[in-house]
Amino acid sequence: MEDERMMRVFAVANQKGGVGKTTTTTSLGAALAERGNRVLVVDLDPQGNATTGLGVDGRQFERSVYDVLLNDIPMVDVVEPTGFQNLFVAPATLDLAGVEQELTSVISRELRLKRALESVDGDFDFVFMDCPPSLGLITINAFAAATEILVPVQTEFYALEGLTQLERIIGLVQRNLNPTLRISKVVLTMFDSRNILSADVAAEVRRHFPDVLCKTVIPRTVRLAEAPSFGQPITVFDPNSKGAKAYRALAEEIMNG
Numbered sequence: 001m002e003d004e005r006m007m008r009v010f011a012v013a014n015q016k017g018g019v020g021k022t023t024t025t026t027s028l029g030a031a032l033a034e035r036g037n038r039v040l041v042v043d044l045d046p047q048g049n050a051t052t053g054l055g056v057d058g059r060q061f062e063r064s065v066y067d068v069l070l071n072d073i074p075m076v077d078v079v080e081p082t083g084f085q086n087l088f089v090a091p092a093t094l095d096l097a098g099v100e101q102e103l104t105s106v107i108s109r110e111l112r113l114k115r116a117l118e119s120v121d122g123d124f125d126f127v128f129m130d131c132p133p134s135l136g137l138i139t140i141n142a143f144a145a146a147t148e149i150l151v152p153v154q155t156e157f158y159a160l161e162g163l164t165q166l167e168r169i170i171g172l173v174q175r176n177l178n179p180t181l182r183i184s185k186v187v188l189t190m191f192d193s194r195n196i197l198s199a200d201v202a203a204e205v206r207r208h209f210p211d212v213l214c215k216t217v218i219p220r221t222v223r224l225a226e227a228p229s230f231g232q233p234i235t236v237f238d239p240n241s242k243g244a245k246a247y248r249a250l251a252e253e254i255m256n257g
């Protein structure tokens with residue numbers, strides 16, 4: 001029998017909005033796919049930015065992550081190929097916005113995603129779940145299903161704000177649903193080397209997360225902001241850009257454990 005590689009399942013989470021969760025999900029996913037890894041992006045944000053950013057129109061499918069969470073549809077039934085080799089997406093649609101409400105009365109409401117992912121166990125090397133900017137039931141589902149959490153932190157003055165609350169929720173999930181869950185990676189995003197504050201913020205984040213802060217820092221670059229509107233990950237949109245190189249370096253770090 002072929003030995004089956006462990007599927008690493010990341011929740012990409014930070015309840016703060018606009019810190020680079022989706023950009024990191026699609027760019028890192030694409031960089032890992034480029035290296036020959038089979039990668040699944042699970043879009044858990046009703047805005048569907050990870051879906052459209054990978055050139056997929058979620059509205060054209062009958063089923064989405066919404067059905068996975070509420071209607072017991074296995075993940076394997078909603079996985080779609082992207083136009084990029086080795087890279088797949090479980091698309092989100094706007095109806096996902098109602099899930100937080102609808103899930104509250106459902107049995108094992110925290111474990112829906114975990115169960116659904118069993119249907120793709122071993123099919124991928126990496127799964128990245130792009131969480132919405134909140135700590136509601138969708139994010140809890142991601143934490144229950146994850147083997148690791150990746151926290152993008154925007155390099156700005158209030159970078160660490162809210163992370164205590166995030167860690168408290170992770171602690172709750174650890175004790176009740178997923179004992180081995182941990183933040184395995186913290187990555188600084190939108191780093192601006194011309195801004196003297198950036199170095200201070202980086203030092204502060206390193207003090208708070210001495211063991212898990214990634215060596216790779218993602219620079220602030222307009223190309224990264226432009227790529228999604230072309231439906232392409234940065235590694236395809238502008239393969240030699242600083243952003244593409246940074247996410248390839250991050251992919252390397254992730255592959256090394």
Ligand SMILES: Nc1ncnc2c1ncn2[C@@H]1O[C@H](COP(=O)(O)OP(=O)(O)OP(=O)(O)O)[C@@H](O)[C@H]1O
Binds near residue numbers: 017018019049225
């Ligand atoms: N390194 C970067 N340089 C420049 N712009 C960036 C960078 N990373 C992300 N952005 C831009 O910043 C905005 C927020 O990024 P992104 O959507 O990835 O954050 P998010 O955490 O997923 O947001 P939300 O909480 O709304 O889901 C987007 O317009 C994105 O294109």
Ligand SMILES: [Mg+2]
Binds near residue numbers: 045
């Ligand atoms: Mg997002």
